[in-house]
Amino acid sequence: xxxxxxxxxxxxxxxxxxxxxxxxxxxxxxxxxxxxxxxxxxxxxxxxxxxxxxxxxxxxxxxxxxxxxxxxxxxxxxxxxxxxxxxxxxxxxxxxxxxxxxxxxxxxxxxxxxxxxxxxxxxxxxxxxxxxxxxxxxxxxxxxxxx
Amino acid sequence: xxxxxxxxxxxxxxxxxxxxxxxxxxxxxxxxxxxxxxxxxxxxxxxxxxxxxxxxxxxxxxxxxxxxxxxxxxxxxxxxxxxxxxxxxxxxxxxxxxxxxxxxxxxxxxxxxxxxxxxxxxxxxxxxxxxxxxxxxxxxxxxxxxx
DNA sequence: TTGACAAATGCAAGTAAATTGCATATACTA
DNA sequence: TAGTATATGCAATTTACTTGCATTTGTCAA
Numbered sequence: 001x002x003x004x005x006x007x008x009x010x011x012x013x014x015x016x017x018x019x020x021x022x023x024x025x026x027x028x029x030x031x032x033x034x035x036x037x038x039x040x041x042x043x044x045x046x047x048x049x050x051x052x053x054x055x056x057x058x059x060x061x062x063x064x065x066x067x068x069x070x071x072x073x074x075x076x077x078x079x080x081x082x083x084x085x086x087x088x089x090x091x092x093x094x095x096x097x098x099x100x101x102x103x104x105x106x107x108x109x110x111x112x113x114x115x116x117x118x119x120x121x122x123x124x125x126x127x128x129x130x131x132x133x134x135x136x137x138x139x140x141x142x143x144x145x146x147x
Numbered sequence: 148x149x150x151x152x153x154x155x156x157x158x159x160x161x162x163x164x165x166x167x168x169x170x171x172x173x174x175x176x177x178x179x180x181x182x183x184x185x186x187x188x189x190x191x192x193x194x195x196x197x198x199x200x201x202x203x204x205x206x207x208x209x210x211x212x213x214x215x216x217x218x219x220x221x222x223x224x225x226x227x228x229x230x231x232x233x234x235x236x237x238x239x240x241x242x243x244x245x246x247x248x249x250x251x252x253x254x255x256x257x258x259x260x261x262x263x264x265x266x267x268x269x270x271x272x273x274x275x276x277x278x279x280x281x282x283x284x285x286x287x288x289x290x291x292x293x294x
Numbered sequence: 295t296t297g298a299c300a301a302a303t304g305c306a307a308g309t310a311a312a313t314t315g316c317a318t319a320t321a322c323t324a
Numbered sequence: 325t326a327g328t329a330t331a332t333g334c335a336a337t338t339t340a341c342t343t344g345c346a347t348t349t350g351t352c353a354a
Contacts, residue, residue: 060312061331064313078221081311104269118280124285125282127283128282129280133273166351301351313338314336319331320330320332
């Protein structure tokens with residue numbers, strides 16, 4: 001069965017002067033359907049399951065172009081590899097469970113104020129930030145208690 | 148001229164059940180003398196200048212042991228490699244200039260409160276966080292203006 | 295001070311993420 | 325539908341980091 005083409009993705013890509021190739025469309029759809037930031041390896045596997053063969057080198061290139069165009073944001077969970085998520089999901093941070101790997105989002109309520117503060121007091125213009133939290137989710141805290 | 152041995156470093160190492168080897172002592176001294184987080188490559192170069200030849204593999208191993216023992220903290224500036232700084236310098240974040248590379252420290256006034264908030268409202272226990280800011284320092288903002 | 299042994303190092307080989315060069319394939323435009 | 329700029333696949337490369345093993349060295353006890 002042929003995968004239905006998501007026309008909004010196609011449009012989104014073309015608006016950015018990017019050709020709507022099968023790999024690019026599939027990656028956009030994947031990112032839209034996934035709540036957790038994904039890495040290149042898992043993207044390749046996901047596409048394989050949809051019978052879309054994409055070389056890792058190609059996926060790396062796509063992620064770079066998408067990042068340059070501002071479609072996605074690279075995220076670092078300190079695993080020695082990059083993850084990515086849709087830029088439209090911005091204004092939040094992640095709570096990464098170090099036990100089960102689950103990722104929760106939390107709203108970003110303080111960085112804008114903090115960046116203003118940094119500019120006023122340190123005369124430093126913030127363009128980009130990294131802010132992630134690692135620890136134990138509710139379930140894994142309970143599990144740990146029961147040991 | 149022989150480098151004077153910093154006896155406090157030696158003691159610090161031995162307290163942690165680590166043998167006080169020349170490379171380890173020199174790295175501790177380097178970290179104490181440096182305000183910016185350093186990567187393995189720059190450590191090797193710095194030691195060479197002090198006529199201490201240390202293999203990168205050894206430095207990587209030392210950084211891993213120091214991290215495990217809590218002497219240093221790994222820091223990620225999204226350059227594809229790790230940096231490290233003394234753990235005793237903790238409770239601050241970095242303002243990294245993307246133009247000249249300069250690193251300023253800012254006091255951490257909000258993370259403790261934020262982590263409490265995260266535990267109360269999201270039931271997530273934060274054990275570790277990453278929080279860095281990238282942008283333009285005062286000087287580089289001026290330079291950019293004059294173009 | 296010395297000698298023995300566990301621990302640290304150097305060197306070389308091995309991983310894994312990410313990049314790059316080049317020939318081929320393909321999406322878009324006219 | 326054909327021509328062309330662009331994207332992809334594949335293989336080779338780069339770079340950070342790790343690991344295995346033989347050798348060296350710091351430490352501690354005698």
